[in-house]
Amino acid sequence: MQTHDYAAASGKQDDVAMNSIAIESALIAELGADLVTRSADIDPRYFTAYNEAPGVRPLALVRPRSIDDVSRTLALCRRLRQPIVPQGGLTGLARGGVALGGEVVLSMERFAGIESLDAAAATVTVRAGTPLQIVQEAADAAGFTFGVDLGARGTCQIGGTIATNAGGTRAIRYGVMREQVLGLEAVLADGTVLSSMNRMLKNNAGYDLKQLFIGSEGTLGIVTRAVLRLRPKLGAPATAMCLVADYDTVLRLWDRMRAVEEVVSFEAMWPSFYRYVCSHTPGVAAPFAGADGFAVLIECATSTPGGDAAQALEACLGDCLEAGIIDDAALATSERQARDMWMLREGLAIDELPHLVNFDVSLPTGELGAFAERCEAALRARWPDIVCLFFGHIGDGNVHIGVSLAELDEALVDELDRTVYAVVQEMDGSISAEHGIGVLKRPYLACTRSDAEIGLMRVLKTALDPQRILNPGKVL
Amino acid sequence: MQTHDYAAASGKQDDVAMNSIAIESALIAELGADLVTRSADIDPRYFTAYNEAPGVRPLALVRPRSIDDVSRTLALCRRLRQPIVPQGGLTGLARGGVALGGEVVLSMERFAGIESLDAAAATVTVRAGTPLQIVQEAADAAGFTFGVDLGARGTCQIGGTIATNAGGTRAIRYGVMREQVLGLEAVLADGTVLSSMNRMLKNNAGYDLKQLFIGSEGTLGIVTRAVLRLRPKLGAPATAMCLVADYDTVLRLWDRMRAVEEVVSFEAMWPSFYRYVCSHTPGVAAPFAGADGFAVLIECATSTPGGDAAQALEACLGDCLEAGIIDDAALATSERQARDMWMLREGLAIDELPHLVNFDVSLPTGELGAFAERCEAALRARWPDIVCLFFGHIGDGNVHIGVSLAELDEALVDELDRTVYAVVQEMDGSISAEHGIGVLKRPYLACTRSDAEIGLMRVLKTALDPQRILNPGKVL
Secondary structure (H helix, E strand, O other), X not given: OOHHHHHHHHOOOOOHHHHHHHHHHHHHHHHOOOOEEEHHHOOHHHHEOOOOOEOOXXXXXXXXXXXXXXXXXXXXXXXXXXXXEEEOOOOOXXXXXXXXXXXXXXXXXOOOOEEEEEOOOOEEEEEOOOEHHHHHHHHHHOOEEOOOOOOOOOOOEHHXXXXXOOOOOOHHHHOOHHHHEEEEEEEOOOOOEEEEOOOOOOOOOOOOHHHHOOOOOOOOOEEEEEEEEOEEOOOOOEEEEEEEOOHHHHHHHHHHHOOOOOEEEEEEEOHHHHHHHHHHOOOOOOOOOOOOOEEEEEEEOOOOOOOOHHHHHHHHHHHHHHOOOOOEEEEOOOHHHHHHHHHXXXXXXXXXXXXXXXXXXXXXXXXXXXXXXXXXXXXHHHOOOXXXXXXXXXXXXXXXXXXXXXXXXXXXXXXXXXXXXXXHHHOOOEOOOOOOOOOOOHHHHHHOOOHHHHHHHHHHHHHHOOOOOEOOOOOO | OOHHHHHHHHHOOOOHHHHHHHHHHHHHHHHOOOOEEXXXXXXXXHHEOOOOOEOOOOOEEEOXXXXXXXXXXXXXXXHHOOOEEEEOOOOOOOOOOOOOOOOEEEEOOOOOOEEEEEXXXXXXXXXXXXXXXXXXXXXXXXXXXXXXXXXXXXXXXXXXXXXXXXXXXXXXXXXXXXXXXXXXXXXXXXXXXXXXXXXXXXXXXXXXXXXXXXXXXXXXXXXXXXXXXXXXXXXXXXXXXXXXXXXXXXXHHHHHHOOOOOEEEEEEEOHHHHHHHXXXXXXXXXXXXXXXXXXXXXXXXXXXXXXXXXXXXXXXXXXXXHOOOOOEEEEOOOHHHHHHHXXXXXXXXXXXXXXXXXXXXXXXXXXXXXXXXXXXXXXXXXXXXOEEEEEEOOOOOXXXXXXXXXXXXXXXXXXXXXXXXXXXXXXXXXXXXXXXXXXXXXXXXXXXXXXXXXXXXXXXXXXXOOOOXXXXXXXX
């Protein structure tokens, strides 16, 4: 067996090439050449985070075809004390899925597909490597809607969305990924297959172990399969863009709108964000493009037979116009118009800003207006020419910030982070609403979690992964 | 300090009186006489489980007035290695909140009340000892609905509903207690106050520690406060009872009804249950009392301004009558009629059956019909005269079973349990949908959870409570 050779090699810490050859050999001996790609042969996409340059080349790439393959990989890595990075579709924004140096990467892409769909119970059983969009399509084909949607739907994998507890634009209606997961299977650090594939909305027989693996970014176990909840199929959506004077009035609009059962999304764009995307999204007809105010994108849809989402949306907007809550409203009269509204909100245009840094924070909905003001003031005090654009889901407390400086280096990024997170900390918010901690936010975890909390996280990490082989350097 | 005396006394295992005096003295020395009740003075309600005779008298009763009181109690108990039982309203059905012998009981009843309500964010911050009904009323007064409702609302406490992850009759609409909890504060076994009082729907900054304390029945920490989610206020409910030929047709009705956004509850009563409650609930006018079939209670309500829940219910029932899915339907035309329908469903009448044993199991909705048949057949094969009544929430997979035998002793209860749970195990269901494991279901945990799962539960227990002072003998 290769164990001894590798263990000897791993003593020489500089000799990464030696490590790499030893671990490659050990993995191939255990799993066979079909499942293991040698370091030198790994395609850069397996070590490139979203929107970034290629990072550190992993020691090896394992692409399991079965749960047993995952189990054997972990058992071997544990024997060798070899760190391992579980990897989904690599669409995360906190670098949680890429190697930092000296790790084996385990990609779930070959363990994909829908295993079964139970229409009576409204559940679907899926493998970790399945892209979100495949789950959405399977749900749709069977007369259901899947509760989570996000921009990366075609690339992100269910295992990754679970490991990062993905959020997206429907959380106010259906909750985040955690609320969709009924059952889960994960492989623990020692190779144990923990199958908790509960299929019911109610199950209180002992600890709800699946919660450990949702949102812990692969640091406590590797998600292999899940039972997901499905929702009744929604009819065609009705979409509108509203113009609102200020954040307090956005709150009044939200207070009215959230009572409407048909609401699926409620997305607010601060004035500077909306002006920017209106003028930088070619080919899109933007409602009230020149106006100064908040733009709010609202989507309604209903599963009720004979229900009329457009009527519900129009009725509420009519009341709000009359009450002076909204200054103007544009209802999408075609799919194209609705898509244009969503394109503005998705705001890909801001990716072209120089040295863009994205933030993803959350605070109670009522405090987001004050937060944005204080945050922008703090940034502008330090960098008078900063571009600072706020937009987000509002109803779930989540706001994104796109920040751009003409010049940027690592020290300035850290200063930007500390400036924003200081305001978040003062206001008792979260430094990561839906993107996770990964590597990028790890230095700032203490801005948002107490010593007692971080202490208990470490207790859990030590209990589940005493040798720290699972995604080391992430979260904690 | 009393530590040494107590430690010496606790060596003599028969000498409970001695233990009791020593622990009383230690607690009074630490906390003062106001917070501590001596064993001999404890009112039996603190050691009496719901619907049972008084059980074992605790060594002492502590009733903290603050989080610090809870922390000091636990720190002391840990030093003394003194087991402690956290206690809410004692309405649980698995004996999770009563002492087994040799424990101190910690009742949260004095740490009660609403701390704050954030209307913009739709959250309420409450103390563990607050009765559920107080939370519901506070929500209502502020223009909201609380998502969980259950029969014991006036007595059960929020801390207990969180510790047991209570379910109830609205889970198909709003989820169980876990889905209502945004933030949580718990005191750990060593007295550490773990305050994770998140107030947002989205927060992915590190592990979601609150999940550890939801549904773990006080074995990993003691819940002191929570931030709960509120929902837009529902208008007046519309209620109907339907007569349906068989379980397959109940499934067809559910398939139609679940798409209706207004549905809050969907409760099915098997024919023998419905016949029994119709003839044993005096003063209640039961629709189709003599008929043979499933009775399904449906409640609809909506928060949409101008929305018409009654119209939505009637429209769907009209379609179902036309499609031959339901044989008959009775719409409640007064609050009194609706209450009567709920009284039948709550089925308090069956409590009068001799030696009633209650079960609370879950299986995927589509399999509950087959389960009930197999379960009843298994019971009847052993006890031909058994009374065996099925009813439950269906849409969330939860069915309750009331079982009655003319004669019963402990060995027979165990045989009943094993008979029912063998069928649950064969069909891969849960032996506890919403009541928890407590003491009563602890011997059967392995019928529903694997060795790997129970192993990981033990790892968590050891990591969080190495001296096993928190609610010992419960769950694991």
